Amino acid sequence: MARWLLAFAGIAALAAAFAQSRDAVRRIENTFADWNNANSAIDTIDSGLDSPGAATAPNRDRKGAFGLFGKDRAQWEQIYNVKYKDLAAALKSLQPGDVAPGDVRAVKVMRKRVASSPATRASTQGSLKPAAACRDASRKNLPAAALHDAMYACFDELGNQIEFEGANLTRLSALDLLSRIDDPSRRKALFAAFTPLWQAVNGNDEPDSPYRRMIALSGGKKSKERSPVAEAAEEAGAPPEQMETWLVAILSAWRDASRTESMEPWDFRYRGGEADRLLSSAIPRESLQPLSEHYYRDLGADLKTIGVLYDLDPRPGKAPLAYSDVARWGRMMDGAWQPTIPRVSANYQHGGLGALNELVHELGHAVHYAALRTRPAFMDVSALFTEAFADVTSWNTYDPAWQKKYLGRAAPEATSQRSLYTGVILDVAWSLFEIRMLRDPRADPNQVWTAITSQYLHIKPHPEYSWWAVRVQLVESPGYMLNYGIGGILTADMRGRIQEKLGPFETGNPKWYAFVSEHLLRWGLDRDTPGVLREFLGRPVSPDALIGQIRRIAPKPN
Ligand SMILES: [Zn+2]
Numbered sequence: 001m002a003r004w005l006l007a008f009a010g011i012a013a014l015a016a017a018f019a020q021s022r023d024a025v026r027r028i029e030n031t032f033a034d035w036n037n038a039n040s041a042i043d044t045i046d047s048g049l050d051s052p053g054a055a056t057a058p059n060r061d062r063k064g065a066f067g068l069f070g071k072d073r074a075q076w077e078q079i080y081n082v083k084y085k086d087l088a089a090a091l092k093s094l095q096p097g098d099v100a101p102g103d104v105r106a107v108k109v110m111r112k113r114v115a116s117s118p119a120t121r122a123s124t125q126g127s128l129k130p131a132a133a134c135r136d137a138s139r140k141n142l143p144a145a146a147l148h149d150a151m152y153a154c155f156d157e158l159g160n161q162i163e164f165e166g167a168n169l170t171r172l173s174a175l176d177l178l179s180r181i182d183d184p185s186r187r188k189a190l191f192a193a194f195t196p197l198w199q200a201v202n203g204n205d206e207p208d209s210p211y212r213r214m215i216a217l218s219g220g221k222k223s224k225e226r227s228p229v230a231e232a233a234e235e236a237g238a239p240p241e242q243m244e245t246w247l248v249a250i251l252s253a254w255r256d257a258s259r260t261e262s263m264e265p266w267d268f269r270y271r272g273g274e275a276d277r278l279l280s281s282a283i284p285r286e287s288l289q290p291l292s293e294h295y296y297r298d299l300g301a302d303l304k305t306i307g308v309l310y311d312l313d314p315r316p317g318k319a320p321l322a323y324s325d326v327a328r329w330g331r332m333m334d335g336a337w338q339p340t341i342p343r344v345s346a347n348y349q350h351g352g353l354g355a356l357n358e359l360v361h362e363l364g365h366a367v368h369y370a371a372l373r374t375r376p377a378f379m380d381v382s383a384l385f386t387e388a389f390a391d392v393t394s395w396n397t398y399d400p401a402w403q404k405k406y407l408g409r410a411a412p413e414a415t416s417q418r419s420l421y422t423g424v425i426l427d428v429a430w431s432l433f434e435i436r437m438l439r440d441p442r443a444d445p446n447q448v449w450t451a452i453t454s455q456y457l458h459i460k461p462h463p464e465y466s467w468w469a470v471r472v473q474l475v476e477s478p479g480y481m482l483n484y485g486i487g488g489i490l491t492a493d494m495r496g497r498i499q500e501k502l503g504p505f506e507t508g509n510p511k512w513y514a515f516v517s518e519h520l521l522r523w524g525l526d527r528d529t530p531g532v533l534r535e536f537l538g539r540p541v542s543p544d545a546l547i548g549q550i551r552r553i554a555p556k557p558n
Contacts, residue, residue, distance in 0.1 A: 021094075025103040028090045032110050033331050033376035035083035039121070041068045041076040044327040046127040047345055048318055049311050069328060080121045088114055106377035109525055128319035128345070130156045134200055137210040144217040151210055151475035154200040155320035159472070160347060164193045170314050170347045171197075171470065172322075176354045178266065179273025179419075180280060191266035194470060201475060202466035205446045211466075211475065215441045218478045228479020229435055232486050235384040237530025237540050246543045247432045247485055251456035253547045254425045257554040262458045265467050272422025275398060275411035276353045282407040283351040288312070291406055292359050298508025299393065301367045307341050308366045312359070314347035321472040322346035322358050324365035324390075329379045330372065337373070342366035353419070357397045364390030367513065371521035378524040385529040387483040388490035389520065392498065395420055395491065399506045406507075418553050424488045425550070429453060431485025433468060438479060490533065492545035494520070497537050 045068055068076070091111050099107050123131065132149035134157040136142060142150065155171065162174040165186075169177065174190060181187045203209035233240040263271060283291070289310060293303050309327055311318075323345055330340035344362045348355050368386055372379050396402045398420035403410035410416070429452050436448050449468040453459040473480040498505060498516065505512045519536055533541055 021098045022100050022103065024090075024094065025099065025107060028087065028094070028110065029106065029376045031083050031087045031090065032113075033329065033379075035080060035087055036113075036376065036379070037328055038076045038080040038083060039117070040326050040328060041071065042073060042080060042121050043127045043325060044068055044309075044343060045073045045076070046129050047311065047325075047343075048129060048315070049309060049343070049345075077121050081119070084114070084117070084119055088119070105526070106375060109377045128321075128323060128325075130317060130320065134158060137200060138203070140208060140213070142213075144214065147210060147214050147217065148475060151201055151214065152320070152472065154197060155472045155475070156317065158197040158200050159470075160314060160316070160320050162190075162193050162197070164190050169193075170349045171320070172347060172355060172358070173349045175269065175470065176276065176350065176352050179269040179276045179354070180352075181270070184264075184267065187266045187270060188264070191467070194467065195465075198466040198469045201469040202445060205444065205463075205466060207442075211445060211469065212441075214475065215437050215445075215478060218438070218441075227438060228477075228482060229438060232384050232479070232482040235382055235529040236486055236490065237533065243482065243486060244432065244435050246489060247428050247435070249543055250428050250485075250488075250547055250550065251425065251432065251452070253550045254421070254428075254553075255456045255458070257551050258458065259554065260458050262454070262460050265453070265459050265462055265465070268453075268457060268459055269422065272418050275416040275419035278411040278415070279403060279407060279409070280352045282409060283353060283356050285348055285351040285355075288348055288351055288356055288359050291356060292363050295360065295393070295396075295402075295406060295508065296363060296367065296513075298510070299505060300510045300513035301370075303363060303366065306366065306370045307339070308363070309341065309343035311343065311345045312348050314349050318347065319345055320347065321476070322362050324362045324369070326369050329376070330370075331376055331379070340370050340372060340379070342369040353397060354423075357394050357423070360397055361390045361394035364393050368521055371513070371517040372524040373517075373522045374524045374526050378526040380525050382525065382529055383480070383483045384487055384490065385532075388487035388494065389516075391487065391491040392494050392516070395495065396506045402506050414553070414556075417549075421550055421553055424546075425457065427481060427484035427488060429457060429485075430468065430471060430474070430481040434474070434479050434481050489543045489546050490541055492549060493533070493537055493541055496545050 067073075071079075087110070091107070091114060094107065130149075130153040132146065132153045134150060134154035137147065137150035137154060139150075159171040162169040162171065164174065164177075174193065178187060178190055181190060200210070202211045206212075227240075229243055230240045233243050236243070238246075260271070289312065296303050325343055325345075326340055327343045328338075328341045331338055342365070344359070344366055346359060346362060348359070365381070365386055368381055368389055372381070398416040400410035400413050400416055403416070411419075429449075432452055433445070433449055436452075437443060437445055444463075445468065446463040446466055449466075450461045450463045454461050468474070471481065498512070501519075502509060502511060502515050520532060523532065530540070
């Protein structure tokens with residue numbers, strides 16, 4: 001009896017302590033939500049959403065200064081600074097034994113976020129707006145962060161000012177044009193027009209070129225942290241060494257299926273670009289947003305109701321890559337859900353299938369953000385899963401039935417699939433490139449890229465060109481390309497399973513958004529990606545679906 005009483009008293013004391021800690025964690029989490037929203041508001045304002053040519057500013061005060069949700073940048077900054085201080089102190093004072101089991105993960109996530117965030121947001125540093133000068137990339141003694149920033153700025157200053165035949169092209173327009181110009185010598189000239197960008201990123205491929213210095217620095221830094229390869233592997237639910245095996249298997253499938261004689265690098269996108277050529281006149285610039293909105297509406301996701309903010313026109317000084325983020329995170333306020341407001345930033349000079357595919361992908365992130373229904377600590381998405389999910393819808397732009405419905409005409413199926421997997425396989429090639437560069441930072445990137453592209457993509461060796469250096473992620477966040485290359489594996493798996501459980505969704509399916517929200521999206525960081533996918537697929541992730549689809553691009557025997 002006495003022992004029982006004692007045990008009961010112990011449990012009661014423990015329960016009381018946990019109840020108290022739950023209150024403490026809840027208070028901390030409210031501060032976290034306030035801080036996180038100030039952070040998002042500052043990023044949104046710094047992105048230049050109110051610049052001439054950008055989307056309508058959601059909230060302009062009477063004096064005409066840009067603000068967001070009733071506050072200008074200085075006011076948001078003030079909130080950020082105060083909340084950061086409170087949050088850091090409260091998280092620090094929380095004792096490990098005081099945290100109830102149900103709160104451990106939330107506390108861990110918040111601690112990680114705070115540790116990786118600046119204490120103040122006085123400068124635009126940290127947002128995706130370029131904050132440095134490209135010319136600084138050639139300074140040999142630059143520390144890692146400054147070197148990243150300088151190379152990132154090169155993609156704005158040079159990458160979005162590709163001079164070709166008297167015109168200035170954005171990077172996306174120039175790459176798209178490479179798939180459309182019929183004359184091989186003009187293609188070669190356009191390819192060569194990337195030279196200023198390649199040189200800014202990788203000099204003349206000398207051992208202390210900006211990119212090679214940066215990889216050496218990230219190699220050193222990452223030895224203490226987890227490598228991006230290990231992170232992608234963890235999210236895919238496979239051991240790190242499996243990543244390279246998977247990528248090589250996919251590239252080998254492409255090599256065998258795409259049976260062709262070897263080609264010049266400026267011809268690769270053209271060979272895979274027939275669908276883009278056939279359909280580009282059906283996709284003018286101004287149709288990109290309405291077409292995407294129409295498709296998502298047919299999937300049960302009304303982007304107007306969700307309230308997505310768009311900033312789709314190119315302008316100097318803007319983030320040189322397409323991305324999605326949120327202007328405000330959703331949360332429970334006075335017993336009601338205040339919705340998340342996603343935003344999309346891109347640089348669309350022209351229309352075309354490539355641009356449309358990219359916008360549908362970005363809006364895939366937007367609907368992902370809007371579908372999160374969880375506590376403030378978990379209101380975020382993880383990189384591999386969100387990149388993979390964003391392609392669940394965007395791959396349908398290469399489906400003839402989709403094209404017929406939304407564009408009024410379609411490219412033949414074989415042609416469309418070839419176009420789609422040309423983009424996918426390049427991402428896979430870049431992923432393998434990054435794995436090999438991160439493993440051996442002293443390797444010569446032009447040689448590494450030449451080996452991959454000649455071995456698997458039938459591309460003639462041109463180690464004199466740093467023609468791999470056309471993706472912002474390579475300099476902004478080394479290793480990020482794995483989220484696309486490995487992401488394709490998850491995309492193919494998720495698409496197959498959605499089809500099995502829900503039926504076709506190429507041309508819309510009103511139940512699609514509710515279904516994916518319920519089975520894939522709502523948890524945010526509350527659940528690990530491998531667990532969510534194992535439950536959804538009924539098995540671990542496997543590259544078989546993607547490999548099977550790539551095999552189908554092989555020319556049919558007559
Ligand atoms: Zn994305």
